[in-house]
Amino acid sequence: MKKFILTMILVLTLTQSFAQEKPDVVVSFFPLYDFTRNIDGDRIDLTSLIPFSVEPHDWEPGPRDMVKVSSADIFIYNGAGLEPWADDIIKSVRNKKLKVVDISKSIRVTGEDPHIWLDPILVKSQLKVIKDTLIGYDSENRTYYDKNYNVYLKKIEELDREIRKTIARCKKKVFVTSHDAFSRFAERYGLTQVPVMGISPESEPSPRELAGIIETIKRYDVRYIFTEPFIPIKIAESISRETGVKILVLDPIEGLTEEEMKSGADYLFKMKKNLENLKIALEYE
Numbered sequence: 001m002k003k004f005i006l007t008m009i010l011v012l013t014l015t016q017s018f019a020q021e022k023p024d025v026v027v028s029f030f031p032l033y034d035f036t037r038n039i040d041g042d043r044i045d046l047t048s049l050i051p052f053s054v055e056p057h058d059w060e061p062g063p064r065d066m067v068k069v070s071s072a073d074i075f076i077y078n079g080a081g082l083e084p085w086a087d088d089i090i091k092s093v094r095n096k097k098l099k100v101v102d103i104s105k106s107i108r109v110t111g112e113d114p115h116i117w118l119d120p121i122l123v124k125s126q127l128k129v130i131k132d133t134l135i136g137y138d139s140e141n142r143t144y145y146d147k148n149y150n151v152y153l154k155k156i157e158e159l160d161r162e163i164r165k166t167i168a169r170c171k172k173k174v175f176v177t178s179h180d181a182f183s184r185f186a187e188r189y190g191l192t193q194v195p196v197m198g199i200s201p202e203s204e205p206s207p208r209e210l211a212g213i214i215e216t217i218k219r220y221d222v223r224y225i226f227t228e229p230f231i232p233i234k235i236a237e238s239i240s241r242e243t244g245v246k247i248l249v250l251d252p253i254e255g256l257t258e259e260e261m262k263s264g265a266d267y268l269f270k271m272k273k274n275l276e277n278l279k280i281a282l283e284y285e
Helices: 002-020 030-040 063-070 086-092 120-137 139-168 183-188 207-219 234-243 258-263 267-281
Strands: 024-027 045-048 074-077 099-102 174-179 192-197 224-227 246-249
Touching (some): 024 030, 030 045, 030 074, 030 139, 030 267, 063 086, 074 120, 099 120, 120 183, 139 267, 183 192, 192 207, 192 234, 207 234, 224 234, 234 246, 246 267
Parallel strands (some): 024 045, 074 099, 174 192, 224 246
């Protein structure tokens, strides 16, 4: 009996030891969570600082969030101005072993638009940074991370091919969005985005800017305006009444609605849903 008890204690101790050796990875928001999850499988403890149902432009960290980052092994964030609070958190961390990764700097992104994840080609670079970061900390699982990375990379490459084929068969190349989230996507696929608001969805257009948007809608015979989850659609509705355009959703994929969380929606699902709405607005033939 004593032998059995000693054996059980040893097993529990070893189990706890292995559990503690799992890398503790904190990412800033949903897209990075989804990308990391597809590479890591179950070999790390993964946490998103910003809740999936919260608009990341408005979010501010609290004391518990500071503790999460401070106690982590790896902290990965988007950068390029999306998380203005990140520098303060990093400066306050006393954990000298914390590996901090600013994705935008790691892949040398230029320009002001922080919505890197909406360009599948840049997503490929993000995936490599995430994979290399995990391997750098947990080299024993290199083969495992490499395998998952290659599987997901092929899915992103297929998404890119699907978008290119679709856009090539669209008559229109101009689309109007509620905020300036799709400039990288538009540039990648030869489109022109006309944003109603700036990089932050909180910044409303001036009367002069609004008049210019309405003029663009008329000039290019735009028939749809895109709005998005998590932000009010009053301005889009106003433009709709003024011009007769219809309203569709083009999701910048900054989080998930409650319904999407329940259904298990992910980045690929949401990008393909965006593409379906673009087909309508850009008049796919």
